[in-house]
Amino acid sequence: MEVIFVLIGFSLLLAVGFLAAFFWAVRDGQFDDTHTPSMRVLFDDTPENNIDK
Amino acid sequence: MTKIETLEKIKCYHCGDDCRESDISIDNKYFCCSGCRFVYELFRGNKLDGYYRLNANPGVNRRVGARSDRFACLEDRDIARKLVDFADDKINRVTFHIPGIHCSSCVWLLENLNRLHPGIPLSRVNYMRKEVSLTFIPEQISLREVVELLSSVGYDPEINLRNLERKTVGMPKDRLYTRLTVAGFCFANIMLFSFPEYFDAAQIAPKFRNFFGFLKVALALPVFFYSSAVFFKSAYHGLRQRIVNMDVPISLGILMLFARSFYELFSATGIGYMDSFTGLVFFLLIGRVFQKKTYQRLSFDRDYKSYFPISVNRKEGNTEIPVAVNRLGIGDRIIIRNKELVPADSVLLEGNGQFDYSFVTGESQPLEKKPGDIIYAGGRIAGKAVELEVIKKVSESYLVELWGDNIFNRTERTGIESLSNTISKYFTVAVITLSIATAVYWYFVDPSVAANAATAVLIIACPCALALSTPFTLGTATRILGRNGFFLRNSRIVESLAGINSIVFDKTGTLTRTGESKIKFIGVDLSARQRAIVKSITGQSSHPLSRKISRLFSDDPVANIESFEEFPGLGLSGVIDDSTVKIGSAEWIGLTNSEQQSSDNFKTRVYCSVNDNILGYFSFTNVYRDGLESLINSLRSKFRLYLLSGDNDGERENMKRLFGDDSRMLFNQSPHDKLEFVKQLQSGGDRVAMLGDGLNDAGSLKQSDIGIAVTVDTSSFSPASDAILDSNSLHVFDKLVLLSIKCLRVIKISFGISFLYNIIGLSFAVSGTISPLLCAVLMPLSSVSVVLFTTLTIAFLARRLELY
């Protein structure tokens, strides 16, 4: 039965870790520019971008 | 004629402008100018023609050739050093603001710069900020070359004084978002552990209830110590300045909520209010974030630095060398060329010049300056290059002084103390007394309830909704005002605006339309040929007046000109089939002062003579802005209106029609007179709003309770003003004021609503019957409903006023 205490405690520990990871992503600047990436996607295989032909 | 017609249909493949000449073309694509064609060839040569495939004619027009040494200053070591973000021996990284970025083509091109020059291996665009940050290899390409490359393909980086100092954008880092996220996260999880209690407490074994209790506490701690610190701090600061701001009662509530829940959970006497507590903090923080966003949108981060160049050419002997403006000394001689900006107050030494202060005032009509005149910093010269002698350091020039007078923190100066603070003062007192009263009452009736009831009062009374209504209302309002070309320096101006009772107008450039004016020709009536001549001569000049004249005869044919010359400050002269044509000021065509002294003189005149016999003159008269009449009429009913004008009283009659009473119209007013006038009004107890232009009326704008700079182009910066009004939306000014007034009313109502919630809650609290569930429902309900109410009502009112 006590296993639950472990489980929840564990899960919350992880939760906090997740939170931290999220902040990290924010601070790392993943979300700094929330527009250009969506334009960039359209380029990634424009034929002109290819070397041959 | 017809040829031109057909050509107008052809758009430049590069920039999309009309092609005037037909011959500039390559692989049957047409270009408006060789500049555009050059860029096209460059791209095609470097596998960059995808540029044109992503969007049709995405380019930036290249017709205006840039001066070759424009970026010479970038050779300067410490200018360069200041510009780059990061540098080591291998690579440099620099970020430019490029206003030209406008479509996905731009992004694609700028991120593929390495195809134009291997020395720029990496470049990233931030489309929203219109910034490109690129990495370049100094051995292969210099900073100057990088900039010149960018400019050569039409993406001129904006390089000005501002770039030189390390930009620390935004406000003090209060980590609001982080706090919010923490609160939100803990809130969600505490809710999770609270659901069981609410749904069916019966099924949960006590040891789990206790365990959940501990978890709630654990999750609540960070919220209490980290997230809600914001409110404690501001409450503390408030109290130290003897101001009971909204955060005092809030902090009280938060404190109580936490303390009591903490106690309940540990003494296992109850399940506590941790969900309400975290939820409360969460909502309050949302309010804060919203406030912050509004503020950021308002704060004009533009100051003179964004307009000044980083360097000018200093004359040393007979050579010019670029020098950073902030190193200009008094007595330095500088050369300013067409379209360049005078960086420091100085004296005009050589050549007359047209100086246009539009970036300060929005006034596009250039001012005529003669040698010996003092030129204030900020003037942009049109036409020939001039030589100036610096008489003040950049940092001391008039404009900068104006700016330096930090009118940002004049918020206290506004007569109205922020409404919410006044309320919260009484509110806090009331709540505390009530809770004490409750405690006392219960102490005698049933001591066991006393503590509970007293704390419950403080908890329930926590003015969450109260705190949220103000920022959301003002925020929404300012956003709507902004959408209508009315930009406030801070949202409190809305409150002040609602408080004014008299409005002072400056005539020129405020009521009248800057730049635009009625032209009529007075003199002999011109023959078709004479019109053609005048048209073709004026057509050669870039002077605004000339352009207006030639526009006047737009449908006349063009005569072919043998010779043409422009004499800045004087006029034009040209030869058309051996008749000499002169167009310009009176003295230019050789009129003596006596001859030109006539009735409505002060109006601008342009004389015109052919072979020295004067045909007559073009007279330019101001035109009033549309809807002016209705505006004045609607304002007159609510405010005392005054008119101050720098001009002669030629317009008195028209004005009288509008303002009715003479005593409210003053003409030939110097900026100083205006300032005095405002002072005088205020001493009479008036709350004055002044509409004027940002430079000439700077003093009076500052003096008045609300100084509103009316500008043609809102991006121009106006140091003295609390608000900038786009001249095109002058006609809705009354509505804007009305909205602000209504806005205040909405806030009051929303206060009423939140009080209602408090009373409901309190009735439970006082009777000592308050359940966590009730709390958990009431708290978000009140906050959300109030926020919805305020924002929706404002939006609705705006709609009714036809503001969008």
Next chain:
Amino acid sequence: MTIETVNYDNRIVRSFGIATLVWGSVGMLVGVVIAIQMFFPALNLGLAFTTFGRLRPLHTNAVIFAFVGNAIFMSVYHSLPRLCKAEMFNKALSKFHFWGWQAIIVAATLTLVTGITTGKEYAELEWPIDILIAVVWLAFGANMFGTIFKRREQHMYVAVWFYIATFITVTILHVVNSIELPVSFLKSYPVYAGVQDALVQWWYGHNAVAFFLTTPYLGMMYYYLPKAANRPVFSYRLSIVHFWALIFIYIWAGPHHLLYSAIPDWVQSLGTVFSIMLIAPSWGGMLNGLLTLRGAWDKVRTSHVLKFMVVAITAYGMATFEGPMLALKNVNALSHFTDWTIAHTHVGALGWNGFLTFGILYWLIPRLYGTKLYSDKMANAHFWIGFLGILIYVIPMYFAGIIEGLMWKEFTPDGFLRYPNFLETVLQVIPMYIIRAVGGTLFLIGMLLMTFNLFKTIRLGSLIAEEKVEVPALENNREEIYNRRNFHRWIERRPVKFILAATVAVLIGGIVEMVPTFLIKSNIPTISSVKPYTPLELQGRDIYIAEGCYNCHSQMIRPFRSETERYGEYSKAGEYVYDHPFQWGSKRTGPDLMRVGGKYPDAWHYGHMIDPPSMSPGSIMPPYPWLANNELDIGSTPAKINAMRKLGVPYPEGYENIAIEDLNSQARQIVGILGEAGIEIKTDRQIIALIAYLQRMGTDIKVQREGGAR
């Protein structure tokens, strides 16, 4: 600081693409077959392999894991390298992944039709295949993260996140739900029993839908929709919010599949609450998708690709709105166990997954082969046929569902069930089943049209096996650019963090989801009279599982008067403690069997199994004659007893040695009883065991009653 050349490998994309086409056709074909069997059982040609109970799992597995699965991999292997500006991490891994996955599908097909199954919906595959799945899936993960590590684009596009979340979650779901104890090479028992097994299973079932049919497809939407429309997504910011909100909330919503079942109310309520909350992010995503096309609707009119995508996104919106509605207790009371569920799932499956896949295939295949689509006309036809197919499929199913729900609950004024005979309610909806089959067929025809069209297209062009692209290397100048200290510590790097992040998010959900199962132990009133199954019954139960009876018969009487009237005492959590796996079922094509024990004589069951209509005229249950001929594998008994004991079923030590004798004696009894009814049969036939199990079902509580009476 160098410019590097990247080769995008298109072969693997092609392979997965073709697999998608092939398996899609197969899976949908099976679907049509079973749809027809629902009103024409004889279509199984009297074969065990093609009987509904075995084909239905094959259908679900084929469309979910073969069709959708391959489509996901196709898209990931195409979009991920381009988003990361890097080749896939390892070509060999890609190949292994591809062939491994196809092997799994083949194995699944073979085992399912031969009745080798765990009897847990959407997780029917037996333990050896489970392991194979795990291995291949991890290979996929390795390949994906490898690619992300060596990417040359600092920002991770939102699609990448959806892919990662998919991988992490599905891994955990699969592992947790497949923890089972092998009895023999192809037989195992799940470690969880009854209620707990149900919770785990539906936590899995729900999130399989969430993270196998939804998140990867959202990723695909966020990549291919902008591509096809050639305009950036409406709001990238919104897409990021969409992601985090979804991953956080989705995982908690599992229990709504078990409303009114024997799990604690507060767990059910939790499930409902979170299901409702799900509407927000889901619709955020849908609107983001649709608004991407604002101002480009003219394109939609002309481009079949966009047409498919628009319908797909709309279907997503409908399904994600309906889901939460079905999670409302009072709605669920009506809809659960009926064909409404089938309608709901097919809006999602045919509309969202089907049409988005079609759209992507039509966009992608021509590009892979550097040519135009063979026939736009045909594609257009496909769109309309398919669209019609969905409507003709879904609408009658909604009708059927509601009719069933109402008829089951209807009482006469004097308080009797209006339709006491379950069969009446079935006969009512048979017309709907027929129409549904038509709709399904149309959809299949569309699928075949596309397959043909695309194969023709492939013929037209030639595969662009590799696409070369020049990209500046990001790796070796990261430090310079972001001026990061100690960036060597690989743990510092984003992807790792993100894996952790996603894992955590899922674990929290999962674990807290699981907690109730442990809680229950304490809450289950252990019913003294509930005893372990006898060896024969245990064997019978395994046959019940093998034949997939749970596909049409539930074992969960909900606490409604209409159900207790019809079936008897409502189900208690305590009655399932020995059920490995639980067999609650999710759909009642036939009546609930929770308390069928003792309801009919053995002879009735015998006759009913051999030829259902003979006992209940008009029954659409297929006959199971082979049960009377196939020999029961008695030898396996001791092993099974041991396994069960390991799992906590209180068989006394050493019981396995006498188990077979017990089994035989019980079998002899039944044979005797049958004999009295004039039925001659050997004791070692499967049907005997099955009858034993059927007669035992739900009787323990009655025993307790009588005990009380004495």
